[in-house]
Amino acid sequence: MQGNFFLKKRIQSAVILAVLLSVTYGAMMITQFNLQDGLSSIPKAIIWGFSNFYPTSESLENLPSIFDKLIETLLNSIAAASVASVLAVFFAIAGSKTTKVNGLFAGVSRGIATLFRNIDVAAWAMILLFSFGQSSLTGYFALFFVSFGFLTRAFMETIDEVGHGAVEALQATGAGYFTVIIHSVIPASLPQMISWVLFMIETNIRSATLVGILTGTGIGFSFDLYYKSLNYSSASLVVLLIVVSILLIEAVSNYVRRVIL
Numbered sequence: 001m002q003g004n005f006f007l008k009k010r011i012q013s014a015v016i017l018a019v020l021l022s023v024t025y026g027a028m029m030i031t032q033f034n035l036q037d038g039l040s041s042i043p044k045a046i047i048w049g050f051s052n053f054y055p056t057s058e059s060l061e062n063l064p065s066i067f068d069k070l071i072e073t074l075l076n077s078i079a080a081a082s083v084a085s086v087l088a089v090f091f092a093i094a095g096s097k098t099t100k101v102n103g104l105f106a107g108v109s110r111g112i113a114t115l116f117r118n119i120d121v122a123a124w125a126m127i128l129l130f131s132f133g134q135s136s137l138t139g140y141f142a143l144f145f146v147s148f149g150f151l152t153r154a155f156m157e158t159i160d161e162v163g164h165g166a167v168e169a170l171q172a173t174g175a176g177y178f179t180v181i182i183h184s185v186i187p188a189s190l191p192q193m194i195s196w197v198l199f200m201i202e203t204n205i206r207s208a209t210l211v212g213i214l215t216g217t218g219i220g221f222s223f224d225l226y227y228k229s230l231n232y233s234s235a236s237l238v239v240l241l242i243v244v245s246i247l248l249i250e251a252v253s254n255y256v257r258r259v260i261l
Helices: 002-031 035-052 059-095 103-118 121-132 136-162 164-172 177-215 218-228 232-260
Strands: none
Touching: 059 103, 059 136, 059 177, 059 218, 059 232, 103 136, 121 136, 121 177, 136 177, 177 218, 177 232, 218 232
């Protein structure tokens, strides 16, 4: 019996591997991708990067303007996550199994969160371009909608995980709905919620670069402008500043998580 079980597993693994290889080969044929040419171009790309993609003394003259765009992007990302987190708390309370008022509100809250979370930030940016054009407001709303959907879902799961026992204890004493929310659910869930907000800020900063390219704002626009004008030294300076800012934000976020959790 055990030998048949392992034989069946091996056959299933072989079939799955064969399907994946077939799909990969089919995609290569359709796109006319040449694996040999692709692999041979890697050394050339690395050599080109080290030869052209590095800051120079001339690119440092653009540092003040690049830094201003970086600050704009960071503030936009933080604002989108912060405002979305406030709204997400109310929707999470309405949609959580532990604190829901009724099934209708819970279903609507979960449906809105799922819709907003599953549409990619780049798709949101392209959709909003029709209404707001290339502006900081477009980038802000794109980040806000994704942040709202993600945080609402994360807050729901947090409330369900940490709030159930405390809620039952307070309800047994005759406490009202809002008393339970204020004195039990929010205090018990707050540390984990803050952790999720910090994670969302990190994610927004990474996404804001792509959003900036689409909306013509922020640090993403600076990179796109320098790259398309073949000013690779300034474009590389933009990339370095983005990497440094992400690492610093992540370090601060990890420190705050260690303190509150």
